[in-house]
Amino acid sequence: MVKNTTSLTFYGGVDEIGGNKILLQDRETRVFFDFGMSFALKKQFYSPPFLSPKSEKSLQELGILPQIKGVYKFDPSPPEVDAVFLSHGHLDHSAYLSFIKREIPVYCGETTRTILQALSDVRRADLEFNVGDIEFKAFRTGKKIKIDGLEIEPCHVDHSVPGAYGFVIHTSNGAVVYTGDFRDHGAKPEMTRDFVENAKNAEPVAVVTEATNMTGASVSNEAEVEGKLDEIVARADGVVLAEFAYSDVDRLNSFYHVAKKNNRCLAVSLKQAYLLEALRKDKGLKVPALDDEAMLIFRKSKKRFDKWESQLIERYECANRVCDVFEASKQQCKVILAVSFYDFEELVPLQPEPGSCYILSSSEPFNEEMEIDYERLINWLSHYGLPEYHVHVSGHMMPLSLKAALREMGAKRIFPVHTESAGLFARFMRDLKGNVTLVEKSREYKL
Ligand SMILES: [Zn+2]
Numbered sequence: 001m002v003k004n005t006t007s008l009t010f011y012g013g014v015d016e017i018g019g020n021k022i023l024l025q026d027r028e029t030r031v032f033f034d035f036g037m038s039f040a041l042k043k044q045f046y047s048p049p050f051l052s053p054k055s056e057k058s059l060q061e062l063g064i065l066p067q068i069k070g071v072y073k074f075d076p077s078p079p080e081v082d083a084v085f086l087s088h089g090h091l092d093h094s095a096y097l098s099f100i101k102r103e104i105p106v107y108c109g110e111t112t113r114t115i116l117q118a119l120s121d122v123r124r125a126d127l128e129f130n131v132g133d134i135e136f137k138a139f140r141t142g143k144k145i146k147i148d149g150l151e152i153e154p155c156h157v158d159h160s161v162p163g164a165y166g167f168v169i170h171t172s173n174g175a176v177v178y179t180g181d182f183r184d185h186g187a188k189p190e191m192t193r194d195f196v197e198n199a200k201n202a203e204p205v206a207v208v209t210e211a212t213n214m215t216g217a218s219v220s221n222e223a224e225v226e227g228k229l230d231e232i233v234a235r236a237d238g239v240v241l242a243e244f245a246y247s248d249v250d251r252l253n254s255f256y257h258v259a260k261k262n263n264r265c266l267a268v269s270l271k272q273a274y275l276l277e278a279l280r281k282d283k284g285l286k287v288p289a290l291d292d293e294a295m296l297i298f299r300k301s302k303k304r305f306d307k308w309e310s311q312l313i314e315r316y317e318c319a320n321r322v323c324d325v326f327e328a329s330k331q332q333c334k335v336i337l338a339v340s341f342y343d344f345e346e347l348v349p350l351q352p353e354p355g356s357c358y359i360l361s362s363s364e365p366f367n368e369e370m371e372i373d374y375e376r377l378i379n380w381l382s383h384y385g386l387p388e389y390h391v392h393v394s395g396h397m398m399p400l401s402l403k404a405a406l407r408e409m410g411a412k413r414i415f416p417v418h419t420e421s422a423g424l425f426a427r428f429m430r431d432l433k434g435n436v437t438l439v440e441k442s443r444e445y446k447l
């Protein structure tokens with residue numbers, strides 16, 4: 001007999017920011033929403049590159065990769081999950097797809113597919129990020145996907161990476177909403193509005209919501225960030241070093257606008273250039289062209305380039321859009337140089353002039369793609385006399401906006417994930433109609 005039950009089990013994203021792995025079961029159908037890497041858990045045991053997990057066995061032993069039957073490619077038993085849906089391309093939501101059985105279909109937005117494919121082209125595959133052989137099934141807003149008796153409606157949301165989605169999942173016991181990561185203060189707040197509206201219209205029985213920003217909240221938006229960046233760049237005499245997340249296209253656009261306004265070029269890394277080239281084909285997105293006169297591709301000093309790097313350099317060299325550190329060093333007041341902390345060796349040949357500065361434009365101490373070693377960063381900045389500005393706006397909803405969105409959705413039950421402050425969240429939301437459940441990892445919650 002088919003049981004008419006619906007349940008949620010959280011294998012990640014519990015008492016931590018990221019690592020979301022949420023299993024929804026409806027009768028005999030089992031679907032995962034996100035399958036991310038947990039930066040926080042990993043950090044408890046590992047310190048790459050010298051201490052890195054060697055195999056999935058280590059990850060499972062330490063509880064970094066949860067024990068789930070019929071899901072992993074190293075598990076010989078038949079698949080017990082019907083599909084995985086990705087909300088967006090950040091690694092804390094997508095990286096552990098690496099371990100998923102390849103016969104389990106993976107659904108994601110078209111832009112997310114582009115981002116993950118570009119990322120796997122430019123990164124050497126390793127144990128924890130190896131998605132090059134996955135055939136993603138792509139969707140866009142408005143599409144409805146049927147997995148047995150389940151109907152899943154993706155809807156765009158605004159987040160710090162393009163192509164982010166929330167979901168309305170129609171189960172045999174009513175609609176379940178999953179927000180993924182979202183905000184209403186980015187470049188496209190109207191997308192989040194659409195999602196909240198859709199969620200509300202579905203009269204959900206439950207909502208699984210991110211609750212990242214319960215402390216350290218601020219009121220700002222991407223437009224304000226651009227204004228602040230402009231203020232700094234306009235007054236800097238030397239080079240402006242800019243650290244922002246590789247896939248944060250909104251931030252890249254803000255830096256690009258500011259560069260243009262101040263007669264500078266935005267010099268991006270080869271990796272970023274490769275992604276931009278891929279995203280240019282996406283009609284829904286606005287990204288600068290690499291042959292634009294306010295854009296440059298920064299060629300790091302190294303002896304050997306990968307094939308994709310040499311090809312990219314070749315494509316833009318004739319248009320004079322490629323520069324190395326020596327050229328950048330000669331025209332410091334003409335450049336905003338996108339750097340990652342791992343590129344800091346370039347500061348030695350660059351020799352930043354007085355009046356140069358560094359802008360950290362991602363969340364600290366980590367963004368959703370990498371961790372920043374803050375102490376060492378400051379040592380480098382101090383050595384070269386580079387003041388550090390922090391100009392950033394979060395990719396996540398602020399508490400009062402989140403509350404308003406949840407009130408509007410009106411779900412009977414609320415499950416906070418992707419947060420270290422679930423208790424605070426529950427107390428802050430206690431006057432909402434829906435009951436907040438403080439989630440325990442790997443426990444099944446019947447709806
Ligand atoms: Zn996240």
Ligand SMILES: [Zn+2]
Binds near residue numbers: 088090368395
């Ligand atoms: Zn995210």
